[in-house]
Amino acid sequence: MEDDMNIGVTVRPLQCCCYLLSSFCLAGMAQTWWLHSRLVRGLAIPLDGGATFRGKRWFGDNKTWRGLLLMPVAVGLSFLIVAYAPIVAGFSPQSPWPIPGFLLFFLGAWAGLAYMLAELPNSFLKRQLGIEAGERPNSRLEQRLCLFADQADSVIGALLAIVLFAPVPWSAWAVILTIGPLLHWAFNLVLKWTGLKKRAS
Numbered sequence: 001m002e003d004d005m006n007i008g009v010t011v012r013p014l015q016c017c018c019y020l021l022s023s024f025c026l027a028g029m030a031q032t033w034w035l036h037s038r039l040v041r042g043l044a045i046p047l048d049g050g051a052t053f054r055g056k057r058w059f060g061d062n063k064t065w066r067g068l069l070l071m072p073v074a075v076g077l078s079f080l081i082v083a084y085a086p087i088v089a090g091f092s093p094q095s096p097w098p099i100p101g102f103l104l105f106f107l108g109a110w111a112g113l114a115y116m117l118a119e120l121p122n123s124f125l126k127r128q129l130g131i132e133a134g135e136r137p138n139s140r141l142e143q144r145l146c147l148f149a150d151q152a153d154s155v156i157g158a159l160l161a162i163v164l165f166a167p168v169p170w171s172a173w174a175v176i177l178t179i180g181p182l183l184h185w186a187f188n189l190v191l192k193w194t195g196l197k198k199r200a201s
Helices: 013-035 038-043 065-089 101-117 120-128 140-163 170-193
Strands: none
Touching: 013 065, 013 101, 013 140, 013 170, 038 065, 065 101, 101 140, 120 140, 140 170
8 A cells, every 4th residue: 555645646755754844944944034034024913903702812913924924935935945955966856746846836835824824723722712822821731732732733734735735645744743843842942042932832
């Protein structure tokens, strides 16, 4: 049985894992620079526009247009960079899918959009539970559940978006869903240590 979600297409799991993790790490670094650049302060507009549901904010002030606008472009470009940068050193492209560059960009942009949108249900739920943006819940169980959701929601969203158009082996899913949230958490921890983020969440 093929280790693949689409019959007739063979994708190497290790290559797929390395490609996706590298692309999103690169896009994450670009997003960090973007969010702290003075050039885009005017885009720090909350996605919910201050709207409330049952007297509480939909998403809060931390979910803004500047993040949503950048990530699709950043991931799209990262998909291209990680795929074609090896050519400079004389190696073949590293994309796990044999598709043209422009389609690879749009696949990355689609995944980047899903990455950001997948965070919104978690933010909405926390606002409705009275957990403000950047705050932790009181109980340890709630803290652990929120920690998992904060790191895994976007990874799951991106993977689901990708498999609509390109196969991702089941074994790659397992590795990415294990390593991806850990990398996300470690990246947030570095941002906290450098003062670029209030907490590692």
